[in-house]
Amino acid sequence: MSTRVTISDVAKLAGVHPGTVSRALNKKTENQVNAGTVRRVRDAAKRLGYSPNSIARGLRTSSSMTVGVIIPDLTNPIFPPIVRGIDSYLLPRGYTTVVVNTDGSDANERKLFESLVQRQVDGFIFGTGHTGQSIVHEAYERGIRGVMVNRDSGGVPYPAVVGDDSQGIRASVEHLAQLGHRRLVHLEGPASFSTSRVRAASFLSSCAEYGLSGTVALCDSYSVDEGQRVMDAVLAEHSSQPTAVVAGNDLLALGVYHSLRMHGLRCPEDISVVGFNDMPFSGDFQPPMTTVRVPQTELGAESARLLLRQIEDADRSAVRVVLPVELIVRASTTRVHQA
Amino acid sequence: MSTRVTISDVAKLAGVHPGTVSRALNKKTENQVNAGTVRRVRDAAKRLGYSPNSIARGLRTSSSMTVGVIIPDLTNPIFPPIVRGIDSYLLPRGYTTVVVNTDGSDANERKLFESLVQRQVDGFIFGTGHTGQSIVHEAYERGIRGVMVNRDSGGVPYPAVVGDDSQGIRASVEHLAQLGHRRLVHLEGPASFSTSRVRAASFLSSCAEYGLSGTVALCDSYSVDEGQRVMDAVLAEHSSQPTAVVAGNDLLALGVYHSLRMHGLRCPEDISVVGFNDMPFSGDFQPPMTTVRVPQTELGAESARLLLRQIEDADRSAVRVVLPVELIVRASTTRVHQA
DNA sequence: ATGAAAGCGCTAACAA
DNA sequence: TTGTTAGCGCTTTCAT
Numbered sequence: 001m002s003t004r005v006t007i008s009d010v011a012k013l014a015g016v017h018p019g020t021v022s023r024a025l026n027k028k029t030e031n032q033v034n035a036g037t038v039r040r041v042r043d044a045a046k047r048l049g050y051s052p053n054s055i056a057r058g059l060r061t062s063s064s065m066t067v068g069v070i071i072p073d074l075t076n077p078i079f080p081p082i083v084r085g086i087d088s089y090l091l092p093r094g095y096t097t098v099v100v101n102t103d104g105s106d107a108n109e110r111k112l113f114e115s116l117v118q119r120q121v122d123g124f125i126f127g128t129g130h131t132g133q134s135i136v137h138e139a140y141e142r143g144i145r146g147v148m149v150n151r152d153s154g155g156v157p158y159p160a161v162v163g164d165d166s167q168g169i170r171a172s173v174e175h176l177a178q179l180g181h182r183r184l185v186h187l188e189g190p191a192s193f194s195t196s197r198v199r200a201a202s203f204l205s206s207c208a209e210y211g212l213s214g215t216v217a218l219c220d221s222y223s224v225d226e227g228q229r230v231m232d233a234v235l236a237e238h239s240s241q242p243t244a245v246v247a248g249n250d251l252l253a254l255g256v257y258h259s260l261r262m263h264g265l266r267c268p269e270d271i272s273v274v275g276f277n278d279m280p281f282s283g284d285f286q287p288p289m290t291t292v293r294v295p296q297t298e299l300g301a302e303s304a305r306l307l308l309r310q311i312e313d314a315d316r317s318a319v320r321v322v323l324p325v326e327l328i329v330r331a332s333t334t335r336v337h338q339a
Numbered sequence: 340m341s342t343r344v345t346i347s348d349v350a351k352l353a354g355v356h357p358g359t360v361s362r363a364l365n366k367k368t369e370n371q372v373n374a375g376t377v378r379r380v381r382d383a384a385k386r387l388g389y390s391p392n393s394i395a396r397g398l399r400t401s402s403s404m405t406v407g408v409i410i411p412d413l414t415n416p417i418f419p420p421i422v423r424g425i426d427s428y429l430l431p432r433g434y435t436t437v438v439v440n441t442d443g444s445d446a447n448e449r450k451l452f453e454s455l456v457q458r459q460v461d462g463f464i465f466g467t468g469h470t471g472q473s474i475v476h477e478a479y480e481r482g483i484r485g486v487m488v489n490r491d492s493g494g495v496p497y498p499a500v501v502g503d504d505s506q507g508i509r510a511s512v513e514h515l516a517q518l519g520h521r522r523l524v525h526l527e528g529p530a531s532f533s534t535s536r537v538r539a540a541s542f543l544s545s546c547a548e549y550g551l552s553g554t555v556a557l558c559d560s561y562s563v564d565e566g567q568r569v570m571d572a573v574l575a576e577h578s579s580q581p582t583a584v585v586a587g588n589d590l591l592a593l594g595v596y597h598s599l600r601m602h603g604l605r606c607p608e609d610i611s612v613v614g615f616n617d618m619p620f621s622g623d624f625q626p627p628m629t630t631v632r633v634p635q636t637e638l639g640a641e642s643a644r645l646l647l648r649q650i651e652d653a654d655r656s657a658v659r660v661v662l663p664v665e666l667i668v669r670a671s672t673t674r675v676h677q678a
Numbered sequence: 679a680t681g682a683a684a685g686c687g688c689t690a691a692c693a694a
Numbered sequence: 695t696t697g698t699t700a701g702c703g704c705t706t707t708c709a710t
Contacts (some may be wrong), residue, residue, distance in 0.1 A: 017682075022704065060686050373695060686705090
């Protein structure tokens with residue numbers, strides 16, 4: 001399908017050799033060819049509607065100008081902005097991104113990774129966790145270019161671009177402390193994500209710092225349902241109940257909303273809730289969510305920049321870029337009233 | 340980068356000819372080769388960590404096993420489910436999808452389209468509008484396989500997969516009529532989308548059917564800001580105000596929420612609002628949104644199915660698949676009180 | 679500045 | 695059943 005006109009068709013029409021057409025049509029090499037010839041070739045190409053076959057070029061140059069992006073799930077609202085950020089850097093530089101979803105399965109991840117390797121992608125941006133099963137380590141061993149986004153590299157010396165989780169959680173705890181909260185609970189995300197552990201650690205140390213009682217409840221996934229399930233469990237306990245929840249991310253926080261509603265509790269009057277990420281529309285929720293804004297688009301763009309630096313400049317320094325975050329106070333947190 | 344082991348390395352180790360390796364490793368042709376040989380080849384391939392180069396294969400077979408998906412903007416929440424739906428059909432069949440965002444610009448659309456053509460994609464799924472400038476028509480003329488998703492093909496005989504817009508709007512109007520509303524306004528999306536016009540037409544005819552007064556206000560884009568802007572304008576008018584709004588989609592409806600809040604009006608007590616799409620989290624908004632659920636994932640999967648039918652079975656019938664929609668009544672609509 | 683020729687890694691006709 | 699050969703469309707030495 002599509003056009004059948006090749007470089008030799010153009011060559012014939014322009015009355016030159018295919019090699020010359022290639023040189024004339026390539027920015028890098030067009031200075032090797034007579035300006036008049038360049039014009040003739042350009043004309044011929046346009047007249048024939050010639051469109052270079054980048055598959056063929058890729059085969060010859062062993063570069064596909066394609067980048068693989070591996071994420072858990074596109075429908076998690078933090079990923080679209082990250083992907084658009086990646087695109088915004090890559091597209092103007094001639095690269096195409098291919099996004100795949102693992103749905104949290106290591107088996108999927110491996111399969112998709114291999115399929116992208118077969119497609120000769122020039123590098124990977126990993127937005128997935130890093131457990132023992134993850135392919136991140138293997139990718140590095142194989143000499144494949146890669147960058148972690150929104151995740152730490154877990155020992156593998158790939159560059160990583162992350163939000164300042166520690167600082168974000170600390171700001172949340174401080175905010176709640178100032179509102180008079182004394183008993184907090186943190187819903188920690190799955191341990192396979194580096195961010196989960198960083199956030200939980202920061203929660204604990206921040207609680208200590210502000211002299212608060214902080215406990216941690218573990219979630220199996222970053223999802224609304226799991227947040228609800230775990231919050232249900234927290235509310236079922238008979239020990240002293242928290243007056244505020246610091247959720248591992250906005251999805252979990254939303255699950256907390258659901259749980260509270262089911263239990264006839266009001267947010268924020270009965271329990272304050274803080275999310276993490278400031279994902280799209282979290283300001284439109286009921287109630288508008290107090291959360292930590294992570295610059296998702298910038299995260300994506302920066303990770304793309306670091307990847308191209310590896311691909312094009314062979315710069316393999318394992319930098320770790322930490323982007324600043326900001327607590328956005330909305331209506332899901334309020335002063336504690338049972339002082 | 341990555342592996343440097345080719346099909347002839349495997350051939351050497353297995354003591355056979357490269358052609359035989361190719362046949363042994365391909366599902367379609369492995370029955371043409373001795374079972375023992377197949378095993379030897381497989382072993383050799385595994386030992387060397389051989390991974391076929393699908394670029395090279397694509398060059399030879401002139402098929403890239405890649406599909407281009409052109410949408411306005413991934414961060415519009417209706418698209419992630421559609422994309423995942425597409426993937427869910429394509430991935431198990433060996434295809435990879437490449438998603439690009441036009442941001443509503445015809446120039447971008449054209450550029451991205453050409454870049455995907457150069458990459459030899461086997462077909463396109465168009466989720467963009469269809470104005471005069473759109474490349475949809477040109478793509479068809481060039482004999483390129485394609486399918487419209489969530490949009491009508493606007494005269495081009497590509498298959499199209501859409502939700503039942505007419506029925507959805509009709510159900511919304513009926514619902515409002517039953518709640519006693521008599522003066523409705525519809526926020527119509529940009530005319531470049533076929534859906535906009537279908538929904539507006541259905542709004543008008545449904546209002547007539549139920550004996551209601553219905554007016555239409557035109558929006559320049561499907562966005563929250565535009566919904567707010569247009570609703571501001573509606574509220575500024577001095578003629579008799581509507582008691583309910585039928586928004587062209589959920590984003591516009593969210594903009595209406597914002598506008599009402601700015602004007603000190605309550606939803607639904609002062610004005611009822613109905614959205615369209617039931618995009619992710621619209622049940623978590625403030626208030627939870629009454630809206631029309633469109634089966635986005637199925638839309639995507641079905642469009643992928645129709646595309647593969649064209650690619651693999653050369654079936655070019657321009658079917659139009661209309662998927663049923665369902666009104667989801669939540670808390671943004673209520674009985675009118677100024678009877 | 680341009681032509682000639684080789685070859686990227688694979689598959690597919692054709693032979694044997 | 696397997697080997698041989700050619701070539702997908704392009705880039706890139708090497709000549710000229």
